[in-house]
Amino acid sequence: MKMVRRAVMLVVVLLLLFGVPWWALVFPSPDWPAPVAIAGTVVFALGLVGFPLMMFLGHSRRAQDWAARIGDSTLGVVWVLFVWTLLGDLLRLVLIVAGVENPARSRIVAVAVVAVSLVLVGWGHFEAMRLPRIKRVDVTLARLGAGLDGTRVVVITDTHLGPLERTAWSAKVAAAVNELDGDVVIHAGDIADGSVARRRGQAEPLRTIRARLSKVYVTGNHEYFGEAQAWLDHMDELGWEPLHNRHLVVERGGDRLVVAGVDDATAAGSRVAGHGADLTRALGGADSELPVLLVAHQPKQIGEAVRAGVDLQISGHTHGGQIWPFHYLVRVDQPSVHGLSRHGERTQLYTSRGTEFWGPPLRVFAPSEITVLTLRSA
Structure with a gap:
């Protein structure tokens, strides 16, 4: 019964995603000439049938990157x-008030929707493929020692190295991080969608990233779709400190900071x-002061x-919603979509929009980022 419910839900979602635009843009509201209506209907029908097939071929156990690229792009x-x-x-509604009758009214709406969508898809693709913007944020921590004042924490996350070949982009990100x-x-x-063997080349530029005190890595939920331990081991080979439920201590100017990491929330069920x-x-063995x-x-x-009295948590995962207005749905599941927020008396949370994208190669009103958090003592 659970499988049946999921199948029914999938069919309903697909019919809404493809059916609503078809009904409003193609048939019957705009009453286009027959050749236009037929061509538009064929396009939406191919999408409705082809999209789930491409997603299955692209994201199943024996994933095919070419199919993933088609399915992901169609979704966006x-x-x-x-x-x-x-x-x-x-x-x-505006046109109704203005007295514009059908089919002219529906045709005007259809053309406007398609035009806006084309612009947003084009701009969103550019935003997804570009080198992320540098976002700088000062974070004051009451317990931070004066010697650590001005410490720069550079954050990348959700790189999702995957079906699109992004080795050159990955190298540019590494260079941008080093400049900071x-x-x-x-x-x-x-870090990636796929095994270490499949994404090794795209991840290789991460080896070149430098840090004065330490560079650390934790698992995300996508690592648990495949080879979480293999990615932890590979990041270790690339010179990163995998914080697999452990911590390290960094020191500057005579003051110390505990840098801890935990597995993703989905790890226990993986x-x-x-x-x-x-x-x-x-945090075992860390100085509580x-x-x-x-x-x-x-x-x-x-x-x-x-509850543990952490001063600052750094997270990703949300992508800032990635494609507007999806952030409203993300907010149902997460306490923060992006930016700095306070939780309790001591703890602050910084949520990054992510450095690349997942799935559709689009970012609409949710730009990617490389974040520089400058820690300030009180």
Whole structure:
């Protein structure tokens, strides 16, 4: 019954995603000439049938990158069309008030929706493929010693190295991080979609990243779709410190900072032996008087951080919603979508929008980022 419910839900979602734009843009509302209506119907029908097939071929156990590229791109385009078709009803109301009759009214709305969608898809693709912007944020920590004032923490996360060949982009990200001359460099998880063997070349530039004090890595949820332990081992080979429920201590100017990391929130249910977020273990043996910077992939792991008295948690996972207005749905599951927020009396959370993208190669009103957090003492 559970499988049946999931199948029914999938069919309903697909019919809405493809059916709503088809009904409003192609048939019957605009009453286009027959050749236009037929061509538009064929396009939407091919999308409706081909999209789930490409997603299955692209993201199943024997994933095919070519199919993933087609399926992911289709998902992005149809989501934009779906959203702006619904928003097109606002223009429809204006035209009704203005006395514009059908089919002219529906044709005007259809052309406007398609035009806006084309612009957003083009701009969103450019934003997804570009070198991320550098975002700088000052974070004041009450327990931070004066010697650590000005410490630069450079954050990358959600690189999702995957079906698109991104080795050159990865090298540019590494160079940009090195130019920032970070004291601590963090990769907050979701390094890749696929095995180490398949994504090794795209990940290789991460070897060149430098940090004055330490560069650390934690697992994200996507590592648990495949080879979490293999990625931890590979990042170790690339010169990163895998914080697999453990911590290290960095020192500058005579003051010390605990940098801890935990597995992703999904690790415990992944059935990967020895994996599961364990903050108690991660902080085991740490001086309780020292400030703590915790790296945890998902913002919703903040609850345990607050209870443990963590000073700053750094997370990714949300992508800032990636394609507007998806951030409203993300907010249902996560306490923060992006930026700096306070939780409890001591704990702050910084949520990155992510450095690349997942799935659709689009970012609409949710730009990617490489983050520089400058720690300030009170």
